[in-house]
Amino acid sequence: MLKQQDRLDPLFQAFADTTRRAMVDRLSKGPASVSELAEPLAMSLSAVVQHLQVLEAGGLVSSQKVGRVRTCRLEPLAMGTAETWIADRLCAWEQRLDRLAEFLAEDRDPDRANDHPRQRSTS
């Protein structure tokens, strides 16, 4: 099982631009063609297509062409991968705070010091 950590760079890169986030926001309301995506954006169609490539490289968006129109849709799994990465670190941060609070509680109430074996300063 290969780590997909390698794919996180282009994934987060895809989010790091206002225009691309606007496109993701649009696609969260449902699939859209390239020109529908471009319509509210103040730039050339060509630029939009390039942003689309960045979004696809990040795995955030997939698309398929039918006739002459390319329909784009959001990839919720990739969205979830990004969200989870952040949530995991927030969780670790909070757990550390919990342990800190526990440690401080033991200092206040030494009788409970043995609940969780832990070194305490004896100086």
Place this chain on the structure above:
Amino acid sequence: MLKQQDRLDPLFQAFADTTRRAMVDRLSKGPASVSELAEPLAMSLSAVVQHLQVLEAGGLVSSQKVGRVRTCRLEPLAMGTAETWIADRLCAWEQRLDRLAEFLAEDRDPDRANDHPRQRSTS
């Protein structure tokens, strides 16, 4: 109340690099000095400081100097801002699926079509 949408670019940019995510990961386990952050990384201290500046520009990390050592810590609020932005779009995407399922259910069971007034194809 000014939108903080402007700050999302540098926020997500901060996540878009393996080295910086490693630093965030380290800081999720607790505060660290600049050299502690740099120690596991295969690059110059100078490069690490520059990554740190990107993290601070994104609001993900804050730091303060005491004596000659700068201590860095994670900013959970900024982490939450990024997570929430993604979660909100995922939520919108799922709600659209729900409405779609509802619509299809009405098609299968026309008696319930009036529960939620909605146009249906008559062709």
Place this chain on the structure above:
DNA sequence: CTGTTGTTTAAGCATATACTTAAGTATAGC
């Protein structure tokens, strides 16, 4: 076949990123 629509590709350009090395500054300890 001919034009319009929807996209695609290529080339070019200004700025931003991700480093490097080298030199500088500010404590802390002896």
Place this chain on the structure above:
DNA sequence: GCTATACTTAAGTATATGCTTAAACAACAG
């Protein structure tokens, strides 16, 4: 004061990004 430690700053460089314009191309519509 002298020296090691912990950064800090500056300058340089290679590659990446975010656009632009112009020129295809492909699929309908008449």
